Amino acid sequence: MEIVEGNPYKQCTSGYSNSCEVLHVTDKNYHALKERKSKNRIMSSCLTSLEDEIKPLGLGIKFVAQGEESYWLKDKRFSVTNGKYLLVNETLPRFDITIKNAITRAVCVDIDAALVNDLLLQTIYPNDLDNYNSTAQYLLTPELFVNEAVAEKPMQKLLNFIISSSASQTLDRPGIELIYELTSLVVKNSEETIKSYYSLETAKLSTRQELFRRLLTGKEVLDDSLFSDLSIKQVAEACCLSEFRFYRLFKQCFGDSPYNYLFKKRIDKSIELKKDGLSWVDIATQLNFTDLAAFSKSFKKIKGIAPSKVLF
Numbered sequence: 001m002e003i004v005e006g007n008p009y010k011q012c013t014s015g016y017s018n019s020c021e022v023l024h025v026t027d028k029n030y031h032a033l034k035e036r037k038s039k040n041r042i043m044s045s046c047l048t049s050l051e052d053e054i055k056p057l058g059l060g061i062k063f064v065a066q067g068e069e070s071y072w073l074k075d076k077r078f079s080v081t082n083g084k085y086l087l088v089n090e091t092l093p094r095f096d097i098t099i100k101n102a103i104t105r106a107v108c109v110d111i112d113a114a115l116v117n118d119l120l121l122q123t124i125y126p127n128d129l130d131n132y133n134s135t136a137q138y139l140l141t142p143e144l145f146v147n148e149a150v151a152e153k154p155m156q157k158l159l160n161f162i163i164s165s166s167a168s169q170t171l172d173r174p175g176i177e178l179i180y181e182l183t184s185l186v187v188k189n190s191e192e193t194i195k196s197y198y199s200l201e202t203a204k205l206s207t208r209q210e211l212f213r214r215l216l217t218g219k220e221v222l223d224d225s226l227f228s229d230l231s232i233k234q235v236a237e238a239c240c241l242s243e244f245r246f247y248r249l250f251k252q253c254f255g256d257s258p259y260n261y262l263f264k265k266r267i268d269k270s271i272e273l274k275k276d277g278l279s280w281v282d283i284a285t286q287l288n289f290t291d292l293a294a295f296s297k298s299f300k301k302i303k304g305i306a307p308s309k310v311l312f
Helices: 112-124 153-167 175-189 191-199 205-223 233-240 243-254 258-273 281-287 290-304
Strands: 021-026 039-045 050-054 061-065 068-073 076-081 083-091 095-101 104-111 147-150
Touching: 021 153, 021 205, 039 153, 050 061, 050 068, 061 068, 061 076, 061 153, 061 175, 061 281, 068 083, 068 104, 083 153, 104 175, 112 175, 112 191, 153 175, 175 191, 175 205, 191 205, 191 243, 205 233, 205 243, 205 258, 233 258, 243 258, 258 281, 258 290
Parallel strands: 021 039
Antiparallel strands: 039 104, 050 095, 061 083, 061 104, 068 076, 068 095, 083 147
């Protein structure tokens, strides 16, 4: 089925498509129906086996309600299973999808990039009512919208509704309204990253993009160094930045220094390790604290109580 709606206020929008294609695919008709007819598309699916190559257009949301879809992009495998979703966008080259001999119920939602950019503008400048034609300066970047996440309850509820009603052809709402609602949820869930990106003070858009990409690399290095003795200088070198510039821009972007960010991540990790049955002494050692006393002091500074007082 295909639903196309009109918009009487089209002349006041930011140039994005106001039509939406809605369809359901199975093993038999997937290849016949997969080609996009609209910049906004809702494609629910019930597939048991698939190998295909996809070229993103706009913002793509891949959500799995049952089963598993595997994606390979940027030399990394993403396994999207029950209740998870993957965000991809048109800055990516083609990537592969695989479903291996298991019933998989899912939905792929493609959203016009101009619509996402419009909502980005509203998020960054909520009080600007007259700048709806300036979204060209906002953009879908690989850093803003390429990630895997667990869908929170509102998004899961909406996506499951889309799957069931699309499959049964009982959709009683305009597809474009579902696109608007889903776009709002995606941007809301990514708001922290979006604001971090635009907090970077640069004269050129290309400079912001490149610096943010490097800072995210640094953030990933910090996330991977909870159990290692890695210096901030080494992290900065991994980002091809001087230590001072990395420190200044990281704090500007994420609101905390690299050291404090790593410090807090280690304390959060300590709680996970305690739930796994490790002793506080072993945890302090694994997380590179000099001794239990230093760990306890740091834990209390972050959490407000001593580790021995934490209830599980």
